[in-house]
Amino acid sequence: MKPPSEKSAGRRPSAPSFPPLQPAELELADFFVRMAGILGVPRSVAEIYALLYISPEALDFDHIQGRLGISKGSVSQGLKFLRDHEMVLSVKHPGSRRPRWQPTPSLAASLVALLRSQVLPALERAQPSLQRVLTEAEARGADAAVIERLNRLSRWNSRALELAPLLLPPPVP
Amino acid sequence: MKPPSEKSAGRRPSAPSFPPLQPAELELADFFVRMAGILGVPRSVAEIYALLYISPEALDFDHIQGRLGISKGSVSQGLKFLRDHEMVLSVKHPGSRRPRWQPTPSLAASLVALLRSQVLPALERAQPSLQRVLTEAEARGADAAVIERLNRLSRWNSRALELAPLLLPPPVP
DNA sequence: GCATCGGTTCAAAAAATAATGAAACATCAG
DNA sequence: CTGATGTTTCATTATTTTTTGAACCGATGC
Numbered sequence: 001m002k003p004p005s006e007k008s009a010g011r012r013p014s015a016p017s018f019p020p021l022q023p024a025e026l027e028l029a030d031f032f033v034r035m036a037g038i039l040g041v042p043r044s045v046a047e048i049y050a051l052l053y054i055s056p057e058a059l060d061f062d063h064i065q066g067r068l069g070i071s072k073g074s075v076s077q078g079l080k081f082l083r084d085h086e087m088v089l090s091v092k093h094p095g096s097r098r099p100r101w102q103p104t105p106s107l108a109a110s111l112v113a114l115l116r117s118q119v120l121p122a123l124e125r126a127q128p129s130l131q132r133v134l135t136e137a138e139a140r141g142a143d144a145a146v147i148e149r150l151n152r153l154s155r156w157n158s159r160a161l162e163l164a165p166l167l168l169p170p171p172v173p
Numbered sequence: 174m175k176p177p178s179e180k181s182a183g184r185r186p187s188a189p190s191f192p193p194l195q196p197a198e199l200e201l202a203d204f205f206v207r208m209a210g211i212l213g214v215p216r217s218v219a220e221i222y223a224l225l226y227i228s229p230e231a232l233d234f235d236h237i238q239g240r241l242g243i244s245k246g247s248v249s250q251g252l253k254f255l256r257d258h259e260m261v262l263s264v265k266h267p268g269s270r271r272p273r274w275q276p277t278p279s280l281a282a283s284l285v286a287l288l289r290s291q292v293l294p295a296l297e298r299a300q301p302s303l304q305r306v307l308t309e310a311e312a313r314g315a316d317a318a319v320i321e322r323l324n325r326l327s328r329w330n331s332r333a334l335e336l337a338p339l340l341l342p343p344p345v346p
Numbered sequence: 347g348c349a350t351c352g353g354t355t356c357a358a359a360a361a362a363t364a365a366t367g368a369a370a371c372a373t374c375a376g
Numbered sequence: 377c378t379g380a381t382g383t384t385t386c387a388t389t390a391t392t393t394t395t396t397g398a399a400c401c402g403a404t405g406c
Contacts, residue, residue: 024306024309027302028302028323034298035299038291040211043364044364053322053326054310054319054322054323056315073386074365076384097373097375098381098383107325107326119211122210126208130201130204133201136197137227143229145229146227149226150227217394243395243396244395245354245397246395246398247396249355271351271353272352
């Protein structure tokens with residue numbers, strides 16, 4: 001399916017004056033990249049998260065870019081993604097205009113938010129479709145076993161939809 | 174992240190003598206494709222599953238290829254994937270040499286098998302890494318908060334590993 | 347044997363996704 | 377206002393993943 005191309009071990013050049021990732025940092029990044037891969041989150045995003053996760057201090061934009069050796073665009077988009085999913089927080093250091101970033105306290109909550117954003121929309125979009133398919137099948141007097149299958153699927157989906165908001169309460173924006 | 178290219182709505186030409194997917198079938202296929210997409214399962218695989226799911230009869234290789242209008246290679250690989258993940262069963266119709274395929278009775282079980290195969294290996298590979306990262310951090314007297322984070326992560330991971338076989342019992346092959 | 351059926355494999359082509367970086371934009375300080 | 381700073385946008389490029397199809401392989405029947 002997706003044997004996620006291992007070879008990217010070769011380090012990219014870091015921007016001037018920022019040290020590249022150290023072995024332990026690399027290893028953690030690797031872990032996050034792999035996990036993120038399961039849900040199709042791009043590596044640059046996972047790397048940013050890993051870096052913030054292992055850093056004692058909140059880091060600003062340039063630090064992130066410099067240490068990971070990735071482009072401005074990637075950092076910007078990566079942070080946007082992480083922000084949107086409530087996986088990072090900005091702290092405003094006094095004396096500097098640039099926000100610094102750190103992971104939100106609860107990784108669990110972050111994962112929940114992420115799943116939520118991935119799965120829920122799919123379930124929602126599916127609901128009317130499944131309904132239609134089912135009705136159509138019944139209308140044309142389709143095979144009983146098939147109708148039963150479709151029924152189960154549709155019930156599943158709507159139950160999941162009902163439950164979702166309870167288990168994964170949406171943030172109050 | 175992955176706005177899964179909608180445009181593939183244009184139907185591919187079906188092989189001679191097999192009708193293309195009907196609207197209801199298309200709609201169901203769409204649903205499965207979307208769901209599969211979340212876990213990075215390729216569309217051809219999802220389409221095959223959807224077709225079997227909505228068909229009253231088990232279908233053979235040529236039927237699948239013909240109705241979906243995809244290549245032999247894709248059908249072969251797709252069926253292999255579905256077999257490997259215990260999502261389809263072959264029934265041998267008497268009088269014909271070719272196996273016919275149908276979905277396994279429990280979609281839930283299938284999903285579990287799929288998740289299992291995706292998540293478990295990642296957790297396993299991660300365990301020693303996380304351990305190393307943690308030890309290293311402690312050894313060099315890293316920031317206490319970071320050590321705490323890493324600890325939690327590592328504990329999480331190993332707990333998940335312990336639990337996994339209980340929740341998702343491996344098949345007896 | 348050897349020809350045909352049923353598929354599988356795998357290198358090459360096509361499609362999808364992610365990363366880059368220059369230009370555009372927004373905000374703040376003066 | 378105006379210039380500098382800090383970030384976002386987005387067309388282009390690079391990378392990765394998926395699909396294709398022809399060559400190949402292993403039955404099975406003759």
